[in-house]
Amino acid sequence: MNVTVAGYLYLVAAALFIFGLKRLSSPATARRGNQLAAAGMLLAVVVTLTDRQIVGYGTIVAGLVVGSGIGAVLARRVEMTAMPQLVAAFNGFGGGASALVAAVELLRDPASPLRTLVTIALSALIGAITFSGSFVAYGKLQGIVSGKPVTYPGQRFVDLLIALGTLGVAGWLATTGSPTALWAVLGASLLLGVVRVLPIGGADMPVVISFLNSLSGVAASMAGFVIDSNALIISGALVGASGLILTNIMVKAMNRSLGNVLFAAFGAEAAVAGPGAGEKTARSATPEDVAITLAYARSVIIVPGYGLAVAQAQHVLRELASALESRGVDVKYAIHPVAGRMPGHMNVLLAEADVPYDQLYDLEDINPEFDHTDVALVVGANDVVNPSARDDPSSPIYGMPILDVDRAQHVIVVKRSLSPGFAGIDNPLFYLDKTMMLFADAKKGLGEVVSAIAEL
Amino acid sequence: MAELLIPITVFVLASFVGFEVITKVPPTLHTPLMSGSNAISGITIIGAIIAAGEDVGAVAAVLGFLAVTFATINVVGGFLVTDRMLEMFKKDRP
Numbered sequence: 001m002n003v004t005v006a007g008y009l010y011l012v013a014a015a016l017f018i019f020g021l022k023r024l025s026s027p028a029t030a031r032r033g034n035q036l037a038a039a040g041m042l043l044a045v046v047v048t049l050t051d052r053q054i055v056g057y058g059t060i061v062a063g064l065v066v067g068s069g070i071g072a073v074l075a076r077r078v079e080m081t082a083m084p085q086l087v088a089a090f091n092g093f094g095g096g097a098s099a100l101v102a103a104v105e106l107l108r109d110p111a112s113p114l115r116t117l118v119t120i121a122l123s124a125l126i127g128a129i130t131f132s133g134s135f136v137a138y139g140k141l142q143g144i145v146s147g148k149p150v151t152y153p154g155q156r157f158v159d160l161l162i163a164l165g166t167l168g169v170a171g172w173l174a175t176t177g178s179p180t181a182l183w184a185v186l187g188a189s190l191l192l193g194v195v196r197v198l199p200i201g202g203a204d205m206p207v208v209i210s211f212l213n214s215l216s217g218v219a220a221s222m223a224g225f226v227i228d229s230n231a232l233i234i235s236g237a238l239v240g241a242s243g244l245i246l247t248n249i250m251v252k253a254m255n256r257s258l259g260n261v262l263f264a265a266f267g268a269e270a271a272v273a274g275p276g277a278g279e280k281t282a283r284s285a286t287p288e289d290v291a292i293t294l295a296y297a298r299s300v301i302i303v304p305g306y307g308l309a310v311a312q313a314q315h316v317l318r319e320l321a322s323a324l325e326s327r328g329v330d331v332k333y334a335i336h337p338v339a340g341r342m343p344g345h346m347n348v349l350l351a352e353a354d355v356p357y358d359q360l361y362d363l364e365d366i367n368p369e370f371d372h373t374d375v376a377l378v379v380g381a382n383d384v385v386n387p388s389a390r391d392d393p394s395s396p397i398y399g400m401p402i403l404d405v406d407r408a409q410h411v412i413v414v415k416r417s418l419s420p421g422f423a424g425i426d427n428p429l430f431y432l433d434k435t436m437m438l439f440a441d442a443k444k445g446l447g448e449v450v451s452a453i454a455e456l
Numbered sequence: 457m458a459e460l461l462i463p464i465t466v467f468v469l470a471s472f473v474g475f476e477v478i479t480k481v482p483p484t485l486h487t488p489l490m491s492g493s494n495a496i497s498g499i500t501i502i503g504a505i506i507a508a509g510e511d512v513g514a515v516a517a518v519l520g521f522l523a524v525t526f527a528t529i530n531v532v533g534g535f536l537v538t539d540r541m542l543e544m545f546k547k548d549r550p
Contacts, residue, residue, distance in 0.1 A: 021489075022477050022480075024485055024488065025482065027485060030488060034539055041495070048505045048506065059508040059520055059524070060505050067531075067532065068532045090494050090534050091494055093527070094527065097501070097530065098503070100507070101507050115459055220498075223503045225467075229503065231499060232500060235470075236467075237468075237470035238474040239497040241474025245479060246490060337483060342486075344487035344488070345487050348541050358547050362484075
């Protein structure tokens with residue numbers, strides 16, 4: 001195909017990506033948006049297959065077939081609870097591909113001009129870090145690698161040495177174009193990705209995945225610089241921006257900074273019990289008590305946390321909501337940005353349980369409503385409803401935005417025990433006079449509440 | 457580095473477009489946004505196809521094959537799983 005025609009068609013593909021992303025601004029148009037973006041990708045692939053430099057199709061077809069098979073199986077088989085791992089893995093594959101593109105370009109012409117060598121070095125470096133970092137994140141989320149921060153004395157110094165070494169070999173590659181330097185850059189970057197993600201705790205993985213998502217975009221852009229392709233540069237930049245926005249939303253929701261997440265090994269220190277935790281008493285309730293409180297309320301706001309998904313209780317929760325609605329109770333869901341294991345994860349889990357998306361509310365939209373709500377029902381959430389994040393400046397999570405469930409008339413908490421959450425912080429909410437605790441596994445407990453409501 | 461001026465311009469402007477468009481995506485769609493944009497970053501498949509189509513020796517051929525495979529997993533898996541998720545988002549009460 002004529003190079004100019006191909007160039008225009010790539011531009012059409014990039015425009016389709018932007019239209020596709022624009023349609024993600026509403027759940028009603030989002031599916032069509034994703035299909036538009038996929039059509040853009042298909043166009044870009046077809047245009048490329050007719051391209052100039054290609055001499056043999058064997059390798060290409062083999063890669064396309066193997067990749068499509070693996071991708072399709074992964075996408076169809078994945079459980080919605082495992083979505084963060086899958087996205088981490090996909091990030092890794094994308095980053096790895098960008099690094100490999102840079103590698104092949106170097107092997108093709110080690111005597112490339114300096115500007116090409118610089119972009120090859122950057123593409124290899126960012127792509128390889130994304131690859132290994134993503135798979136460590138995958139391992140942590142999947143439970144293959146310890147979710148706890150992995151730390152040892154002198155770690156920062158060692159990490160710094162590895163980082164400097166990586167930059168050093170990248171400089172060597174950029175100035176000489178030596179294939180040996182290429183292998184050194186790939187090796188050092190892979191190592192850097194591993195040692196940088198290992199010390200980060202499981203609770204911080206939403207930030208890490210978002211950031212690696214951004215990096216996978218930047219790596220694609222860099223590969224675009226290498227092969228002089230605007231389509232890659234534009235698409236990569238879109239994804240880079242998207243990942244950064246999500247990263248920013250996540251760190252704000254956790255009241256952290258990106259630097260703090262990446263370098264602080266949060267959660268490594270032993271959990272300290274809250275002051276006087278033993279003296280306070282929580283009010284334990286039966287499923288029947290809970291059923292009566294919910295059934296005779298006018299308005300209920302449900303606050304789901306990740307414990308809900310762990311217990312696989314989304315469906316029974318939706319049954320409970322339907323039962324309440326059929327009795328005329330107004331039911332809404334309040335979703336904290338870090339309710340799941342990645343941005344928007346809880347919304348997907350609830351959508352899977354057939355919860356209509358117009359019942360799901362964000363933190364800012366729902367917080368003013370708790371004041372005039374009869375019952376807040378907290379299921380499997382803890383730190384995101386901890387009032388000390390708002391009221392107690394000495395709390396380790398002070399300043400983290402929370403859902404103001406303690407402002408509702410009544411609070412019901414479904415939880416296995418009084419044990420503290422991820423951050424190991426005691427929650428005063430559990431000891432309020434207006435709070436009743438239903439100590440149970442979420443699925444079993446909610447099931448009993450549903451039966452009790454049916455008998456009222 | 458004058459030759460880099462145009463690609464860098466494209467990169468910077470596209471980043472601004474990205475920020476504008478993505479900021480309007482509601483939090484409820486952030487997971488599909490991430491998997492969908494992730495699939496878009498698989499655009500590196502273009503580079504992978506070109507790399508795998510060249511005749512640069514055995515090592516490059518293996519790397520090219522891996523590049524196409526990785527990028528295709530990213531693209532096909534990413535778009536499919538995003539579609540699967542978006543299909544579940546319904547407004548109507550069941």
